[in-house]
Amino acid sequence: MTAARSLDVADLPVYSISNRAPLWWGQFLMCVIEGSMLCMLIAIYFYLRLGVDVWPPPGAQLPFLKFPTLALVPLAISTLGSYWASEAAKKNDRRGMIMALALNFGMGVVFLVFRFAEWRTLNFTWSTDAHGTIVWSILFLHTFDMIADLLMTLMLVIILASGKYGPKQRLGVHVDSVIWYFLAGIWLPLYAVIYWGPRIVGSP
Secondary structure, three states: OOOOOOOOOOOOOOOOOOOOOHHHHHHHHHHHHHHHHHHHHHHHHHHHHHOOOOOOOOOOOOOOOHHHHHOHHHHHHHHHHHHHHHHHHHOOOHHHHHHHHHHHHHHHHHHHHHHHHHHOOOOOOOOOOHHHHHHHHHHHHHHHHHHHHHHHHHHHHHHHHHOOOOHHHHHHHHHHHHHHHHHHHHHHHHHHHHHHHHHHOOOO
């Protein structure tokens, strides 16, 4: 018989601030679920479009481009804040995490301000017709996810500012970037579908 071999792992870190952490994969899989839901909404959008001759239906104006297009700027900046926060978490840089998360949160709020301003220009509601229902469903789900993550980001800022943080909180900062990258990235095809789709495949 050969002697049993063992490996001393006592010196390994308890938390890995990287994509090897189980929490990171949990967040990634949640993004997959949310992404699947949004992709299904995109499929429904085009399914409904194929059933009518004019899109959007008569009486519904084309969504204006001004506010949603301007909103892409703070959204892009917010992803930089998310990246810098993740890198600061790996280095245990408390000040860097706070400043970067604050940038992420602030630019995310600016993005939502543009979105809410744009909503006021829409002349249809979720109950107007099938077009209104699918457009508002996409906007609501994406907005709900953004607000939820911004609240998580705000809580991380408060925890870090209090000074009561450790490896768990640093991992939380790193993982927070995963969902924000997803929300910013998935918005690009959604933006194209909602605001450019009717202009490209509106009337035959």
